[in-house]
Amino acid sequence: MRKNITKIAFAVILGLCGKAMANSPIGGEMTYKFMGGTKYKIRASVFRSCSGNAFTGSPTFGVFAGLNAGNGCGSSTLSGFSRIAIRSANYLCKGAADPCNPSNTAATGSGLEEHVYEGEMDFAVSPLSGFVNNSTCCEVTFYMQ
Helix, strand or coil: CHHHHHHHHHHHHHHHCCCCCCCCCCEEEEEEEEEECCEEEEEEEEEEECCCCCCCCCCCEEEEEECCCCCCCEEEEECCCEEEEEEECCCCCCCCCCCCCCCCCCCCCCCEEEEEEEEEEECCCCCHHHHCCCCCCCEEEEEEC
């Protein structure tokens, strides 16, 4: 009998707790486009669950270079990225309501939202210029966190 009362009390306490919502992104991707000369445009997408909290702040962008995915040539954080779009990442039937509307709002529904960032990187400008014409810096890796 005592075990049942404990289980009931535990269930009531859980029922009184507020709704838990995740606050972290669930994934991302980066792509690049050669713009000519020494310039590249980098596009980064961060995906968040619309059932969680709004995505505040901005990811940190960086670069490192070296051999075999190492950072023997150094690393640096990068500035110059701006959020250019927030869009739904859901496949919806015609006429269906978007579960992420309004965008970047907490707990709107079960769906995904994409936050898109862009930045232009120039290998003629520091810190990227330090990786050019250096045989130990032949692999450059851009990242976001």
